[in-house]
Amino acid sequence: MKKRAWIVFFDESGVSLLPEVRRTYGPRGRTPVLRHRLNWKRASMAAALGYHATDPGRGPRLCFHLKPGSYNTTSLIEVLEQVKTFYAGEPVILVWDGLSAHWSRGMRAWAADQDWLTLERLPAYAPELNPVELLWSAIKTRELANLAGDHLADVADATERGIHRVYSNEQLPWSFLTHTGLTIHPKPPQN
Template identity: 90%
Template sequence: MKKRAWIVFFDESGVSLLPEVRRTYAPRGRTPALRHRLNWKRAGMAAALGYHAADSGRGPRLCFHLKPGSYDTTSLIEVLEQIKTFYAGEPVVLVWDGLSAHWSRGMRAWVAEQDWLTLERLPAYAPELNPVELLWSAIKTRELANLAGDHLADVADAAERGIRRVCSSEQLP
């Protein structure tokens, strides 16, 4: 049976006030130094990148979520509610990894009540199968590279700039 659904790849990542150290240029003889506050404050990012299974003309759609701290079952259910609105209640086949919050009792009970959502699990140790991993790489090597922000909002703003950059290009998603 052909299912007219969105195939949505989902993943989470984290950012913190500790900079993502990348190669950079500096004048000869001057080693570049990153000065930052040793602070472990973290934010969680989640992204859902969808492709329509039956209508490729609809183009890819990217839904992004950012929050202080990390994700658990409750916060992931809130994100899934936003995804439901984002995809206007159309059928979604959500493809994600084996994170324990993805397959917890609470998550499975919530998903069982959703007629618009079907879950599929990625194989273990296969990040190359999830295109959202490339999104994180694109943001962390450009907008977040060597960023030593004073506040978590600085890092969040840079991540959102990266998402806007990716969304503005037809090639990147």
């Protein structure tokens, strides 16, 4: 039986004021130099990338959250409340990793009361199966590459530009799923 639900991959990542150092171009003989303040201020970002299980025409949906500091069970529940609103209460199968906050007593108790949500766990040590990991890579190698911001707001603005770039390209979220080797809508067998 096919379940008419969104299959949503979820993941968190961290960013800081320390630049993501990447290769770049510079004039011949002059090595580019990144100048930044040594500042350990950190922010965390979470993304929920969803694909409809039975209707590929509905297209992927991307829900994004950014906050100073790190996520815990309470803050993740707040993010999932936003995901519920984002998906308008439609059934969601949430696929995420084994982070302790994902499977804490508080999270399991909260999830048990949610009729719209089913939690599934990715296999241990298999980040390559989560398309959101490719989202982080796309943003960190472009918008956040060599960014030496003075404030977390600079990093947040660059991250949001990256999210908008990815979401405005209809094929990019699908390519993340394809790269994992997973399929949501298998092709019908040919005769």
